[in-house]
Amino acid sequence: MTAHVEKHGTTLGLDHRKLGFWTFLASEAVFFMSLIVVFIIYSGRSTEGPGQELLNIPLTAFNTFVLLTSSLAMVLTIDAARRGNQRGLKFWLLMTILMGAFFVGVQIYEYRKLIHEGLTLTSNLFGMTFYTLTGFHGAHVTFGVLWLIATYIKALQGKFGPDNYIPLDVAGLYWHFVDLVWVFIFPIVYLIRW
Amino acid sequence: MAEHGGHTPGAAATTHGAHPNYWLIGIVLSVLTVLELAVTSSYVIELLNLSELVTNVALIAFALAKAAFVVGYYMHLKFDSRVYTTMFATGILFALLLASTFMLLF
Numbered sequence: 001m002t003a004h005v006e007k008h009g010t011t012l013g014l015d016h017r018k019l020g021f022w023t024f025l026a027s028e029a030v031f032f033m034s035l036i037v038v039f040i041i042y043s044g045r046s047t048e049g050p051g052q053e054l055l056n057i058p059l060t061a062f063n064t065f066v067l068l069t070s071s072l073a074m075v076l077t078i079d080a081a082r083r084g085n086q087r088g089l090k091f092w093l094l095m096t097i098l099m100g101a102f103f104v105g106v107q108i109y110e111y112r113k114l115i116h117e118g119l120t121l122t123s124n125l126f127g128m129t130f131y132t133l134t135g136f137h138g139a140h141v142t143f144g145v146l147w148l149i150a151t152y153i154k155a156l157q158g159k160f161g162p163d164n165y166i167p168l169d170v171a172g173l174y175w176h177f178v179d180l181v182w183v184f185i186f187p188i189v190y191l192i193r194w
Numbered sequence: 195m196a197e198h199g200g201h202t203p204g205a206a207a208t209t210h211g212a213h214p215n216y217w218l219i220g221i222v223l224s225v226l227t228v229l230e231l232a233v234t235s236s237y238v239i240e241l242l243n244l245s246e247l248v249t250n251v252a253l254i255a256f257a258l259a260k261a262a263f264v265v266g267y268y269m270h271l272k273f274d275s276r277v278y279t280t281m282f283a284t285g286i287l288f289a290l291l292l293a294s295t296f297m298l299l300f
Contacts (some may be wrong), residue, residue, distance in 0.1 A: 010275055022278045026285020033289035037296045061231055065224060072220035075268045081218065094258075166290075176268045183260045187253040191234045194245065 005077060020168050030047050032181050036188060039129040041138075044194035046126040050119040055190050056110060063106045064186045069142075070099035071179040074172045081165040089160060091105050096175065100145040107138045130189065137185055140178045147171055214267045223260055277296045 010016045014143050043052070080088030080167040111131075121131045151171050154160065232238050233252045244252075266272040271279050 012275075014275055014277060018278065019281070022281045023285075026288075029282070029285040030289045030292060033293050037293045040294060041300045057231075057234075060225065061287050064227055068223045068227065069220065070267050070272070071223075071264065072216055072285050075216050079213075173269055176264055179268075180261055180264045183264060187230055187257050191230060191253055192250050 015166055017166055017170050018109050018173070021173055025173065028177060028181075031135070035129075035133045036184060039133045039189065040194065042125040042129045043189075046124040049124040049127070050117060051113075051124070051126045052190075052193065053115055054119055056113070057190055059110065060186065060190050063103055064182065065100050065121075066106075067103050067179050067182055070103070071094050071176050073099060074175045078165060078168050078172050081160045082162055084162045086155075086158065086161070090093065090152070090155050093148065093155055093168075097145060097148045097152060100141055100148065100175070104138060104142050104145065107134065107141075112130055133185065133189065137178065137181055140181070144171075144175050144178055147174065214272075216267070218261055219267045226256050226260050226263075271294055 010019055012019070073092045077089055077092040077096060078094055080086075119127050119130070121127055148171060151168060152169075230253055233244065233249050233256075238244070239249065265282075271282065
């Protein structure tokens with residue numbers, strides 16, 4: 001094959017970008033698990049100050065639905081690229097970006113409201129673990145949105161198609177991973193009473 | 195099997211050979227989210243006489259089911275090379291070991 005083809009291969013016969021990214025996601029899983037466990041251990045030990053009762057479950061449930069739908073949009077983006085559907089690719093990628101930005105916006109609104117009601121990073125153990133866990137997740141989503149915007153610019157230049165969609169696939173893996181983490185954060189932080 | 199579109203023909207994995215019904219999976223994920231909310235609503239808890247333990251176990255079960263759908267179908271691990279699965283599963287295993295250790299210590 002061409003030098004360009006061999007450039008991305010590994011001795012396992014896999015694309016090194018995907019293999020490397022799965023390795024990165026494995027380390028991210030350890031990182032988020034440590035934050036989740038710290039939340040479980042410490043959030044229930046807060047005896048004073050505001051706690052879980054301040055959290056807006058209906059709003060966050062809607063935000064969860066938005067993030068899950070953004071994952072659907074992302075997978076439809078990759079599917080469109082694989083089929084050579086440039087219009088579909090651009091449309092679904094833009095939808096993913098908009099939904100991701102909406103998720104971050106709602107999280108900022110939630111933080112402002114909680115801080116106004118007295119729950120801050122230094123209020124108590126619940127506040128500290130809540131903001132650390134959801135904050136790191138929010139930072140990941142924000143980075144994901146920026147990555148997808150950069151990818152969208154490349155998509156506008158027609159750089160993705162049936163023969164070159166692995167960069168989209170890798171961005172998709174990241175996006176699905178932040179969705180995956182939220183799948184656990186939502187029930188653990190918002191629904192289960194510790 | 196070839197990894198189509200990734201510049202690695204001759205690769206030992208199929209990335210997107212399969213065509214899962216992504217819309218159906220999206221609906222399943224939404225339904226599971228609704229079920230999560232349902233089991234925490236006071237109406238359903240009283241109607242089914244759910245204990246806190248049952249509610250919490252149901253919530254974790256729904257989350258695990260959602261995670262399996264996301265990883266298997268959206269992230270394509272169900273159709274991709276087992277090497278990717280092994281790589282990710284190793285991380286999950288370390289994460290679970292870490293969680294168990296923290297739980298035991300604290």
